[in-house]
Amino acid sequence: MSSPGGEARPMAAEPGAGLASPRGGATGAEPARVAGMCLLLGAAGVGKSLLVKRLQTILPAGRGPRGGGGAWGWARFGGHLGWATRDSPEAVGVGVALGAGEGARGSGRPGRSPPPLPAAPLPAVVLDRLAQLSSQDGKGDLGDPPPTRPTVGTNLTDIVAHRKITIRELGGCMGPIWPSYYGDCRALLFMVDASNPTQLSASCTQLLGLLSAEPLADAQVLILFNKTDLSCYMTVEEMKSLIRLPDIIACATQTITVADVSARTGTGLATVLQWLQDTHGAGR
Numbered sequence: 001m002s003s004p005g006g007e008a009r010p011m012a013a014e015p016g017a018g019l020a021s022p023r024g025g026a027t028g029a030e031p032a033r034v035a036g037m038c039l040l041l042g043a044a045g046v047g048k049s050l051l052v053k054r055l056q057t058i059l060p061a062g063r064g065p066r067g068g069g070g071a072w073g074w075a076r077f078g079g080h081l082g083w084a085t086r087d088s089p090e091a092v093g094v095g096v097a098l099g100a101g102e103g104a105r106g107s108g109r110p111g112r113s114p115p116p117l118p119a120a121p122l123p124a125v126v127l128d129r130l131a132q133l134s135s136q137d138g139k140g141d142l143g144d145p146p147p148t149r150p151t152v153g154t155n156l157t158d159i160v161a162h163r164k165i166t167i168r169e170l171g172g173c174m175g176p177i178w179p180s181y182y183g184d185c186r187a188l189l190f191m192v193d194a195s196n197p198t199q200l201s202a203s204c205t206q207l208l209g210l211l212s213a214e215p216l217a218d219a220q221v222l223i224l225f226n227k228t229d230l231s232c233y234m235t236v237e238e239m240k241s242l243i244r245l246p247d248i249i250a251c252a253t254q255t256i257t258v259a260d261v262s263a264r265t266g267t268g269l270a271t272v273l274q275w276l277q278d279t280h281g282a283g284r
């Protein structure tokens, strides 16, 4: 099992869990729905574990944003991370309104998915902090990427937006059992390696399978084109065009958002945090 940091719970250690029986269910039973669960899927090696590690690193415990000194700060709450006010030290939210990644949002079929909630207003110091982290040249505060290992099983990581969000990464090699976890899912992160066109057709097939899965018909979906820091003979736009992504978005029942990111440099992580906040806002 790989352990991306934070709360990593090996599949075999989960109560009642087997390969086809995720958390909360008896063997072979339908998995229990978990509020605030976000699935993180994608082919092996696309960068899912590093993304999760970066989302944790972006919220260092016990200190406010650099250069801050205002009333806002990052803090750790038990196993969770979030930002808080001095007056109200409980986690109150996480998210930003930076457009570091692309924000193309598909509408999907009308009436199937609720529209995203408006983002909570964020203090300028938080925006400044995330602007520092999301440097294009990879020389921001994130530092060198921590090592990752192939995820054989699942990793669970909790963060706090308006409320707790559990990100469940399923290893790319676990593709055959991904459907066992769709019942938990109200929000889906799907990652593509933008530096590896040879993997694109496989990723497209996976994406189409996800979008056509009945349990995911109402899910909010964020497609991440990762590793945009690497040079490639094909641009990200060409890759999107090659798989006819605009058509996929137009035909999907889900509300789909697309972002170009780099888990290595931090580019676009602000967009991911914003999406997580929007899709897991109060009342969802």
Ligand SMILES: Nc1nc2c(ncn2[C@@H]2O[C@H](COP(=O)(O)OP(=O)(O)OP(=O)(O)O)[C@@H](O)[C@H]2O)c(=O)[nH]1
Pocket: 042, 043, 044, 045, 046, 047, 048, 049, 050, 051, 145, 146, 148, 149, 150, 151, 152, 170, 171, 172, 173, 226, 227, 228, 229, 230, 261, 262, 263, 264, 265
């Ligand atoms: N250059 C670059 N490398 C990245 C990026 N994201 C991840 N990587 C690297 O890609 C490799 C695989 O990353 P992982 O996060 O382990 O991939 P994964 O999707 O979790 O893979 P599985 O767990 O096997 O499904 C690691 O060496 C990462 O450091 C990125 O944005 N840019």
Ligand SMILES: [Mg+2]
Pocket: 002, 048, 049, 050, 148, 149, 150, 151, 169, 171
């Ligand atoms: Mg992994």
